[in-house]
Amino acid sequence: MPDQKSGQDTRERILDIAERLFMENGYEATSMRMITGAAEVNLAAVNYHFGSKEALLREVFRRRLSWLNGERLVALDKLEAQAGGAALKPSQILEAFFGTLLRMGEDESLGGMTFLRLLGRTLTEPAEFIRTFFAGEYAQVIDRYKLALFRALPDVPKAEIVWRLHFMLGAMSYAIAGTDVLQVVTGCGLGDLAGEGGSDGAGDTALARRLAQRLMPFLLGGLRAPLPQLLDVAHKPAVTHDGAGVQIHDSGINAQNQ
Amino acid sequence: MPDQKSGQDTRERILDIAERLFMENGYEATSMRMITGAAEVNLAAVNYHFGSKEALLREVFRRRLSWLNGERLVALDKLEAQAGGAALKPSQILEAFFGTLLRMGEDESLGGMTFLRLLGRTLTEPAEFIRTFFAGEYAQVIDRYKLALFRALPDVPKAEIVWRLHFMLGAMSYAIAGTDVLQVVTGCGLGDLAGEGGSDGAGDTALARRLAQRLMPFLLGGLRAPLPQLLDVAHKPAVTHDGAGVQIHDSGINAQNQ
DNA sequence: GTCTATAGGTGGATAGAC
DNA sequence: GTCTATCCACCTATAGAC
Structure with missing residues (x-):
């Protein structure tokens, strides 16, 4: 850091502001000028520090995700060390994965x-460079947690576990995105705690904790749901998505092993 | 329709192309010129038929959502007529709401x-005009289904039901968005059926059906999960998000009423 | 590291002829 | 209803002085 003034300050201030504006408007709808204007830095400063708008977004995520996914790996290591070779409980795995994230809130x-x-809103962005970036950032963590779930649920087909991991990620990411229709339609729900835009009050802390309390049982219930009957038979769409599917034997799912 | 040529054809062609391009790139990253280029219509035609880019997006959704939400209301009406005053089973309600959507696929x-x-990707867009539009399109349906779930689960606090409705919407919308990290990280999952971009093959039909078979049990399992213990006590984040919460009495959740 | 100035391009929208 | 031509606001990125 050769010449003048703040340097590190400027960098961090740009990242903080970019994080907020990308969250509020999305990547495409946020211009460099909005960011530099709000951060009170020169337009050229962003390109000096980060190189491009794409690289700026990546850095906004990298500084948070490397911490998050590192913590997730540590949490899993710790659990596996405690278990001493035995399979973990699904609830422990979910707590390590989702709880670590929600505590960031x-x-x-x-x-x-x-x-x-921001994370919830960006995970569904179609832009190629974003998806490629996330894939790299998540590869290791996803792999480790997938294997942990396979071991924890040995009687559930691996493909089924992967599907349910999708669904769990979705339930969480949508919930933290906080953009869904229910928020506007009903007064009830996530909206009654935090303001719409980027209000960073004490309410947000409460929201994160409450969200965790609500979300975790839901995810666990979904993960441990009876397996579907896979019938690729009729052309008529199956009308019985009831809980009538195969019940996983109790020892694996409903009793001890939760 | 006064003067010349196709008229209706042009309108529909623009909508079809816009639907695909908005899905592939997102709203902001899709330009009018991309749309008119692909649809082989003049740039001015879009503004003639729809008035603006925002209005075009609204119309893309309106023609599908008015059908979808109409069907959802009909499905619920039918179920309630059959039940003749009795409360519906949660599985019936979910089937009517999510099954109707998934069958569109x-x-x-x-x-x-x-x-x-497109729907899955757009539901998390932060743009104000989009959220306002969705709120209006969904208001009636959400309201009716919320009430149906309240009746179906009289022992579950209404706030809890609304939270879980959020989570279910999230799991589904994220799954149908098909942009998540798992797709890229692992070969397993949603990615092994449909191509990434906008391939409209027979594989997509299979994907939709398979998705429904997998998703429905997950949602039902989450909806019927044991209630969380709501402890606003310690500052230490609760480490026991286990299934150790209050068990809802069997008649309401686990037995008949599924 | 910071700044001004500007290049070089693309965006949505419209006027007006046909 | 369709098309050409055009306006002009705004964008990312960079060159080059300090």
Whole structure:
């Protein structure tokens, strides 16, 4: 850091502001000028520090995700060390994966709910460079947690576990995105705690904790649901998506092993 | 329709192309020129037929959502008529709400998986005009289904039901968006059936059906999960998100009433 | 590291002829 | 209803002085 003034300050200020604006408007709808204007830095400073708008977005995520996914690996390591070779309980695995994330929402120094919302909103962006970036950032963690779930649920087909991992990720990411129709239609729900835009109050901390309390049982219930009957028979769409599917034997799912 | 040529054809062609391109690139990253280029119509035609880019997006959704939400209301009416005053089973309600949507994915004339993906990707867009639009389109349906779920689960706090409705919407919308990290990280999952972009093959139909078979049990399992213990006590984040919560009495959740 | 100035391009929208 | 031509706001990125 050769010449003048703040340097590190400028970099961090740009990242903080970019994080908030990308969250509020999305990547495409946020211009460099909006960011530099709000951060009170020169337009050229962004390209000096990060190189391009794409690289800026990547850096906004990298500084949070490398911490998050590192913590997730540590949490899993710790659990597996405690278990001493035995399979983990699904609830432990979910707690390590989703709980670690949701706790970021309570910590402003880790981005708080601003980052959580940004993450939820960005995970469904179609832009190629974003998906490629996320794939790299998540590869190791997803792999480790997938294997842990396979071991925890040995009687559930692996493909089924992967599907349900999708669904769990979706339930969480949509919930933290906080953009869904229910928020506007009904007063009830996520909307009654945090303001719409980027309000960083004490309410956000409460929201993160409450969200965790609500979400975790839902995810666990979904993960442990009876397996579907896979019938590729009729052309008529199956009308019985009831709980009539194969019940997984109790020892594996409903009793001890939860 | 006064003067010349196709008229209706042009309108529909623009909508079809816009639907696909908005799905592939997102709203902001899709330009009017991309749309008119692919649809082989003049740039001015879009503004003539729809007035603006925002209005075009609204119309892309309106023609599908008015059908979808109409069907959802009909399905619920039918179920309630059959039940003759009794409360519906949660599985019936979910089937009517989510099954109706997922069946659109099997029908190319209703947009097929292209529309489903677009919907999943757009539900988390932060743009104000989009959220306002969705709120209006969904208001009636959400309200009716919320009440049906309240009646179906009289022992579950209404706030809890609304939260779980959020989570279910999220799991589904994320799954149909088909943009998540798992797709890229692992070969397993949603990615092994349909091509990434906008391929409209027979594979998409199979994908929609398979998705429904997998998703429905997951949602039902989450909806019927044991209630969380709501403890606003310690500052230490609760480490026991286990299934250790209050068990809802069997008659309401686990037995008949599924 | 910061700044001004600007290149070089693309965006949505419209006027007006046919 | 369709098309050409055009306006002009705004974008990302960079060159080059300090």
